[in-house]
Amino acid sequence: MDRFRKFMMQEEEDDDELFLVLLPALYSSLYEEKRPVHTSSLSGAQLVKEILEGHESWSKVEFRMEPEIFRAVSDYLKRERLLEGTARVDVDEQLGMFMYMISHNATNQYLQKKFQHSAETVHRKLNEIINLIPLLVQRFVKVPTSLQPHPKIMSNPRFWPYFQNCIGAIDGTHIPITIAEEIAAPYRNRKGTLSQNMMVACDFDLNFTFISCGWEGSASDAGVLRSAISKGFEVPAGKFYLVDGGYGNTSSFLAPYPGVRYHLSEFRRRRCNETGYANKEELFNHRHALLRNYIERAIGVLKKRFPLLKVGNHYPIESQIRIHAACIVFHNIIRCQNGDEDWLDHQPPLIPPETYVDVPEGDDAHHQDAHHQHQADLNNGNDLRDQIALQMWADYNNYCVLYLCCIICWFNIVAMVKETSRASWSHSYERGLAELLVEHNVPVYRGQNGWVAEGWKSIVSKFNLKFPSAQFTKQQIQEKEKDMKANYKAVRDARKQSGTGWDNSLGMIIAEPIIWEKLKKDYPRVKRYEGKPFLLFPILASLYEGSIATGDLNFLSIPSVDLTSDVVSPTDSSTNQHGMLNPFSTTHDAGQSSNMHGQEAEPTTSASSGQKVDEPVKKKRKQSQIAQVLEDYVDFKKQQSQTFVEEMKEPKQKDQFTIASCVAALETIDEEELSIAQKSKVLRLFKCQLNREIFLNTKDPILRTFWLKEEISAMEKA
Known part of the structure; x- marks a missing residue:
């Protein structure tokens, strides 16, 4: 039977393709030649293969999933015989065509160009997958079977044990649709746009566990939920879902307190102005919102992966509803296969944001239909909510008292520690720290501005390991280094x-002592080293030399004055009344010249008062370092010049390897050993200094003659 069905499908597709080939051929033969439509070098199958075998990002962009997940879905469809490929369109290409459509909101015409198929083939292959969606929804969107509390609730004290019976969260989300204007009225939501109201439930792993789609945009969230319950949606006994204010509060669907701040943004805005919660209702609503936020996150990831859910498309309304459900199916499959979602935050939108349709975001502010419940169900829901809120409020107050006591104790302990355990540094500690700094004076641990975070972490760890009794903090060690x-x-x-x-x-x-007094005044830190050694100086020099400002290249716009000298230069006519040097003074050069030669300054009298200036104590000025260097350089040049003159006076050594000596030695060789013609060729060898040295230094006549013959032979070959 399967073989017959597959044969009939193949025959039907062949007939369609044959018709599309024969008709243009017959028309062109009768009238005029037409240009081919599908001219791409890549067929649809080759395109899908190239995407799957290329970089992973290609598959993520084009198919919204990793290549291995795409292949896993394709293998599942083949294994379960939900899809069967044909000679022209295999399952991979058919799935790729559908995923490309829901990823890019691609039209049939665009898919024809992309996958090089006719409009009828594209339409038929898309419909085959669209017709499978209800079955795939039943297989991959399932209500949780385990009644055990979720680990994310059990591990969080804000939720445990208050929400131990919660199995998920429910919310409604509006998805834009397109439909004929004459039947569009029910789909028009309160914002005036066209949408369907889809109810979704999810667990705390962001997997969707239930959907109800197809309701018009004018339907309320509570109405969609009532419809789902009437059609078989059940909540296990003793369990409940979290819902927002758009639903009625029952023991199976727990809603927040009305009239009390609820949304997380409201708590964030008021956190800086208030401390704690005003009452049990605020506390319950905040934690309820934190836990129900999972459904909002799940919907956000879904619409970010498939932006088709933010715009309308031009497929029939029945197909649109199934396409929206297909997005949820593939969302669950991708999460089940541990697909990545972080990349969605760094991708440009595939669909222009200006085409997004503005739809409502929830019915919590429009809950006129939320209380159309049996009064008994509402009472049970209110009792359960009050019971959880009271328990939560009591534990919260106990925690606040305990927390306040802990804070007080902590501050007392910190104060005691600061008083009793201040960092006390000994010389061994300082040397140990300096050695560790040298050890970490490598590019891995030290940058241009000092040691990096990893360097300090290693230094502190090794220091406290080396000196267990110290146990200094990072801040204390950094302060000591400074x-x-x-x-x-x-x-x-x-x-x-x-x-x-x-x-x-x-x-x-x-x-x-007099110098020490000045040093202590100019450099207060050297006071501790008066008469005491600074043993760490060589180690610290290897650490800091070259990284501390020295001012070696500093210069001023005024003449430098040696403040340590006991001789004060007198004021002369080269200095004006403001103390500035007169560059046009004729006495400036003379005064400067005398100072350079170390002559003593003579006392002068003030031109304005005529009073004699006190004569300073006359001391022989110490020779400056520059003068000493200049003197050493002059002595060196004198010695160098003298050595050169003596070398010039020595008679020049006579050159032993002259051409004349070589010719004289050549003439001593008999003609029997070397002919006249050969000797004439040898004369050309004597042009080279090296040849002359070899010839004259070779004392053995036989060896000398043999060398000459070899050189002659080499010359002839050249």
Whole structure:
């Protein structure tokens, strides 16, 4: 029977294709030649194969799923004999055509061009899958069979044990449709657009467990739910779904308290102005909203994966409803196969957002139909809600008291710790830290601006492991590193000052008491090292030298003054009343020249007052470092010049390897050994200094003659 059915389907498709081929051929033979329509180099099957075997992102964009999931769906349809391929359209191409349609909201005409098939073939293959949707919905959209609490509820103290009997959440979502204007009135929603109102239920893994589709957009959420119950939708005894305010509150469908803030955005806006919850109703509504948010997330992922659900399409209304249900089926299949969803946030929209249809987002603000329930059901729902809210409120108050006590105890402990366990650094601790800093002075741990986070993490861990009794925090170790860096900089700058020395063996600054007083004033940090060694200086130099500002290239717009010198330069006519140098003064060069040669300054009198300026204490100025370097350079040049003159005076050594010497030695060789013609050729060899040296240094006559013959032979071959 299956073989006969498959044969008949093949014959029907062959007849259709033959008709489409013969008719144009007959027409063209009678009238005029027509151009072919399907001219792409890739057939539909080749296109699907290229997408599936290409980069994973291709399949995600074109088919909204990974290649392996696409193949798994195709294999399932073949294995269950839900679809059967033909010679021209296999199951992979048929599934690819349908997925491309619901991914891009593609029309029949566009699919003809994309997959290189006739309009009739595209229409027939799409309908074969559309007719399967009710069966696929029954297989892949199922009410949960397990009555055990969901792990996401059990693991969250905000939900457990209050919602232990909750098995999911329910909401209605409007999906745009297109329909003839004469029958469009029931589908017009309260925003004036055309839509169907689809009721969906999901679990806390974002899988849809129930759908009711096909209701017109003017239908209320509560009305759609009542219809579903009347057609067999049941809730297990003792269990309930979470619903919004658009539904009536019953023991099977638990709604939030009306008239109390409910949406998560309302809690976020008021959180900065209020502390805690005003009453049990607010607490219940907030946690109810947090848990019911799973259905909103599921619908959001569904519409993001299949943007077709945000616009209308031009298929018949019966096909539109089934296509919308197909999106839910494939959503569940993709999640069952652990398909990725993060990539949806980074993809440009396949359908222009300006074509999205504005539809209602829920009936919680329009719940005039929500209370059309039996009073007994409403009373049972209110009792269950109050019972959960009271238990939740009591536990919350106990938690707040306990939390406040813990906070007070924590602050007391922190205060005690700060008083009793301040960081106390010893020299061994400082050396250990410095050695660890050197160990981590590599690009992996240290960037241009210091040690990176991973570097500090490793340093702190190794330090506390090396010194278990210390147990310093990251902040304490970082502060100590800054302190050691500042100490190093102060000592480094201080030892460069005039009148100071440095003892490498002791690691100490050597200076007279009067110099020490000035150093302590200019560099307060060196006070702790007066008469004491700074043993960490070499280690810290390897860490910080080259990374601390030195000012070596600094220059000023005024003449530099050595403030450490005991001699003060007198004021002369080259300086004006504002202390600025007069570049046109004739005495400037002379004064500068005298200072450069270390001459003593003479006292002068003020031009305005005529009073004599106190003569400073006359001391022999110390020779500057620059002057010392210049003097050493002059001595070096003198010695170099003297050596050169002596070398010039020595008689030049006579060249031993002259052409004349070579010719004289050549003439001593007998003609029996070397003919006149060969000797004439040898003379050309003597042009090269190297040949002359080889010839004259070879003392053995036989070896010399043999070498000459070899060279002559090489010349002839060249």
